[in-house]
Amino acid sequence: MRLGGRLSAAIEILSDIETRHRPVAQALKDWGTSHRFAGSKDRSAIGNLVYDALRRKRSYAHRMESDELNAIVAAAAIEAMGLDPQALADALEGDKFAPELPDAARMAAFLHKDVSDAPGAVGADIPDWLAPKFEAVLGENWVAEAAALSDRPPLDLRVNTLKSDREKVLEALKPFDATACELSPVGIRIAPIEADGRHPNVQIEAGFQKGWFEVQDEGSQLAALLASTAPGMQVLDYCAGAGGKTLALSAAMENSGQIHAHDSDRQRLAPIYDRLKRAGCRNVQVHDPRDDLAGLEGAMDVVLVDAPCTGTGTWRRRPDAKWRLSEGALEKRLAEQDAVLDEAARYVKPGGRLVYVTCSILGEENRERIEAFLPRRAGFGVENLAASFETLVRQGEGTRAFHVPVAGGTALMLTPLTSGTDGFFVSTLRRAG
Numbered sequence: 001m002r003l004g005g006r007l008s009a010a011i012e013i014l015s016d017i018e019t020r021h022r023p024v025a026q027a028l029k030d031w032g033t034s035h036r037f038a039g040s041k042d043r044s045a046i047g048n049l050v051y052d053a054l055r056r057k058r059s060y061a062h063r064m065e066s067d068e069l070n071a072i073v074a075a076a077a078i079e080a081m082g083l084d085p086q087a088l089a090d091a092l093e094g095d096k097f098a099p100e101l102p103d104a105a106r107m108a109a110f111l112h113k114d115v116s117d118a119p120g121a122v123g124a125d126i127p128d129w130l131a132p133k134f135e136a137v138l139g140e141n142w143v144a145e146a147a148a149l150s151d152r153p154p155l156d157l158r159v160n161t162l163k164s165d166r167e168k169v170l171e172a173l174k175p176f177d178a179t180a181c182e183l184s185p186v187g188i189r190i191a192p193i194e195a196d197g198r199h200p201n202v203q204i205e206a207g208f209q210k211g212w213f214e215v216q217d218e219g220s221q222l223a224a225l226l227a228s229t230a231p232g233m234q235v236l237d238y239c240a241g242a243g244g245k246t247l248a249l250s251a252a253m254e255n256s257g258q259i260h261a262h263d264s265d266r267q268r269l270a271p272i273y274d275r276l277k278r279a280g281c282r283n284v285q286v287h288d289p290r291d292d293l294a295g296l297e298g299a300m301d302v303v304l305v306d307a308p309c310t311g312t313g314t315w316r317r318r319p320d321a322k323w324r325l326s327e328g329a330l331e332k333r334l335a336e337q338d339a340v341l342d343e344a345a346r347y348v349k350p351g352g353r354l355v356y357v358t359c360s361i362l363g364e365e366n367r368e369r370i371e372a373f374l375p376r377r378a379g380f381g382v383e384n385l386a387a388s389f390e391t392l393v394r395q396g397e398g399t400r401a402f403h404v405p406v407a408g409g410t411a412l413m414l415t416p417l418t419s420g421t422d423g424f425f426v427s428t429l430r431r432a433g
């Protein structure tokens with residue numbers, strides 16, 4: 001396909017997402033199925049245009065002075081794909097598959113226009129209703145913090161220390177310029193994709209098949225690390241889902257003690273069995289949602305609640321979600337978070353810890369849920385996680401996480417701009433002994 005065809009395809013897919021409210025991954029997949037002639041390079045170029053357009057559609061519209069999809073896609077081609085406006089106009093000349101784009105003068109003006117004269121939500125590339133919430137939680141740098149949620153993300157991997165070590169995996173992934181993560185001691189990073197490139201499919205690598213590493217954002221790795229599980233402990237992963245954190249906990253516990261993996265949704269839990277096998281985890285017992293967990297009540301050293309949430313911290317990877325999020329959906333998540341905290345708390349033994357994690361940065365889903373939980377359930381106190389972060393994770397200079405005061409303790413919030421990770425919130429609560 002020539003450039004014109006790729007741009008037209010991106011516009012068609014974005015229109016499909018907008019009019020039929022379809023998730024981006026599904027819309028791209030369906031387009032690929034009905035356009036089998038498109039090669040893998042075409043698909044990755046089109047995918048990048050679609051994702052970049054979704055990430056920055058408000059600021060692009062402002063700078064292009066048009067919110068038409070063809071203007072947004074032209075902006076993505078110029079900025080994210082690094083195409084010069086004149087070269088773009090020339091490349092489309094005489095291409096019958098090319099869409100009609102803004103004229104060359106408009107596209108050239110786009111490059112020199114910024115968002116300094118626009119409302120904060122435009123520069124932040126978020127819906128208006130979320131702006132006050134972002135400002136409340138991120139402070140005076142909130143626009144830059146939010147805008148970093150629209151950057152292209154890196155591909156992060158977690159080394160499975162049950163089967164390998166970081167040096168060995170780095171060596172195996174040398175062709176992809178993999179480097180050690182700055183914060184996670186078991187993290188490896190492959191830089192964000194450039195222009196119309198794509199990330200390697202690391203899951204076909206021999207190392208992945210042998211269970212040496214998993215795909216997991218560095219923030220998610222840190223959340224599991226901050227749970228401070230140790231060999232020999234009894235742990236309940238109450239919202240285990242496909243097991244991303246379960247696997248990390250199992251490695252941190254060196255396959256000793258016991259992890260009970262539970263989720264209310266059998267379908268979400270299903271992939272965990274294969275993943276555990278590949279990773280060589282032998283200390284995990286997976287519980288069917290119908291299983292009675294009464295025997296675990298008051299007996300767990302650590303209960304991890306990786307709560308269902310809006311996922312605002314993962315918008316770099318799922319940019320369509322930010323435009324779909326509604327106040328109603330947020331309210332629903334808050335109710336689920338309260339319910340899941342209440343259910344999970346009863347498994348914590350006296351002196352044990354309840355670890356609350358979300359991949360959201362909204363105060364309502366984070367600090368406010370803990371503050372609402374404490375009066376409902378006497379005997380829990382918020383720990384100082386900032387201190388654990390410094391001892392478990394940080395050895396370098398500078399602030400790499402937000403310290404969030406919560407009821408006399410400190411929780412942590414990670415963001416792409418401050419921490420270089422997806423957005424995460426972690427708070428640990430100790431039950432009185």
Ligand SMILES: C[S@@+](CC[C@H](N)C(=O)[O-])C[C@H]1O[C@@H](n2cnc3c(N)ncnc32)[C@H](O)[C@@H]1O
Pocket residue numbers: 238239240241242243244245246262263264265268306307308309336339340343
């Ligand atoms: C953020 S996801 C978990 C991701 C997983 N821990 C990982 O690291 O891959 C949240 C999970 O909570 C589950 N969930 C929602 N409500 C629940 C409840 N009341 N009890 C248990 N699990 C619940 C959802 O099915 C979903 O799998």
